[in-house]
Amino acid sequence: MINLSILISSSEVSGPGGLFDLNATLPLVAIQFVLLTIILNIILYSPLLNIIEERKEYILNNLSKASEILAEANTLTKQYEQELTNVRKEAQLEITNSQKIHKEILETELNISQKYIDNLLDTITQDLFTKRDIALNNLDTSVKSLCGDIETRLSI
Secondary structure: OHHHHHHHHHOOOOOOOOOOOOOOHHHHHHHHHHHHHHHHHHHHHHHHHHHHHHHHHHHHHHHHHHHHHHHHHHHHHHHHHHHHHHHHHHHHHHHHHHHHHHHHHHHHHHHHHHHHHHHHHHHHHHHHHHHHHHHHHHHHHHHHHHHHHHHHHHHO
């Protein structure tokens, strides 16, 4: 600590040329600072600001295009969803109509088949009844002839 205080006391300058000495170099340094600022502004900052501005415009254009494309995609999605619901409704109507038609066709075919089977059964039963009647008649005639033969043999 003692060494530091000795160093500070020995560095004191008496007279002109101290820490804040104002002479002719101060305006020169100010002019030099202003010139360097102008040169840096022209050489470095202006092109850099132009590039930043161009990049900003490019990003804004791309964002606006993207938002337009997104809006168009949303409208197309809504349109396709509407068309899809319409097509689904039409398909459902078509399915129900075809089911009704097939049901009616099936019912008519069942009715036709039932009538055919009824007619076939009627003809078969009529044929069986006629054959039964014929068989009974033949049996009756055979029985009568046998009865007559038996009576003749018994009467002998």
